[in-house]
Amino acid sequence: MTSRALAILGAFDRGHQALSLSQIARRTGIPPATAHRLLGELQSWGALRRDDDSRYRIGLRLWEVGSLASPLASVRDVAMPYLQRLYEVTREEVHLAVRDGADAVFVEYLGARRHGTAVGHRGLRRPLGESAAGLALLAHQGGPALDPDDRLAEIRRRGLAVLPDPSAPGLRTVAVPVVREDGTAVAAIGLCVRAPEAVQRWWDVLTETASRMQHALGHTERMPYDRAVEGSRVGA
Known part of the structure; x- marks a missing residue:
């Protein structure tokens, strides 16, 4: 039964x-x-x-x-102050994804879309290869890179994945991984942008956000919430 x-x-x-x-x-x-x-x-x-x-x-x-599931309860909770600050700085749609088998599951969205498209939904699931966040997760699986996909090798080299948004023509999603010490991606942080130059404009901000989140995940028990918020002042 x-x-x-x-x-x-x-x-x-x-x-x-x-x-x-x-x-x-x-x-x-x-x-x-x-x-x-x-x-x-x-x-x-x-x-x-x-x-x-x-x-x-x-x-x-x-x-x-379901909200008690490990990726949502731990990674999302640690990520929230950093995602909020990233949205404040960029005013672009911000999302957080984790891997579940062959899929990327988007566990958080911040910011309503401004380009006439539907607002992102928590819990959206897409195959890893169909979003920038999914590719960032797929490219950073940890250990030796065994895949022959030149696209994944380029993402690892740049530390950044860029892909057209399949749900909104003209928009691009750009994402960076949040990795453990062994190089395995535990999550991916992304933005949805329209202007091509926005990818370059927010590259450093996105990377810095991921770096701060990685540090917080490694020191979760020792970092009080107010320090996490203060530390999330991206680009400050």
């Missing part, structure tokens, strides 16, 4: 945020009667909620549990 409950939760994604009983049964292959019983249990626990139109959505309780 656990596998069936997980299958129901897995039926929801960015393109299917609200589902009826029949849609859930069809997407999971679970008989409607069984799905209805499991949906009731998941709703009682708070993993799902039922709208007035009888469609189900992910519930707040599941979001609360």
Whole structure:
């Protein structure tokens, strides 16, 4: 039954945020009667909620549990003052991504988009090769570089990844890795910009932000929050 409950939760994604009983049964292959019983249990626990139109959505309780996941609870918490300062300096959309298997998961966005595109959403998942943040994560896997991809080698050499934004023609995403001592990327910090010259303009700022965040991650227990905020004065 656990596998069936997980299958129901897995039926929801960015393109299917609200589902009826029949849609859930069809997407999971679970008989409607069984799905209805499991949906009731998941709703009682708070993993799902039922709208007035009888469609189900992910519930707040599941979001609360998910927020405790290691990448979100530790890296995101440490990163927040640095991301906020980066946004204050650049006034560009700022995002933070972590790796989950073959995907980059964007665990934080700051700043509404100013170019007529949709505002970024926390939890957005994309294959690593489809965003600058994903490429920055992919290029810094730690250990010897075994891949034959010249693009990844160039990203490692420059310490920076640049890619057109697939969701907004004319925009570019630029990202740098936040790495451990062994060179493995634990996260990537990125900006979304329109002007080509903005990539060069914010390069040093972005790199400095990543460097300060790396230091904070290595000294999390010893760095009080107010010092972290003060230390995030990028370019100061």
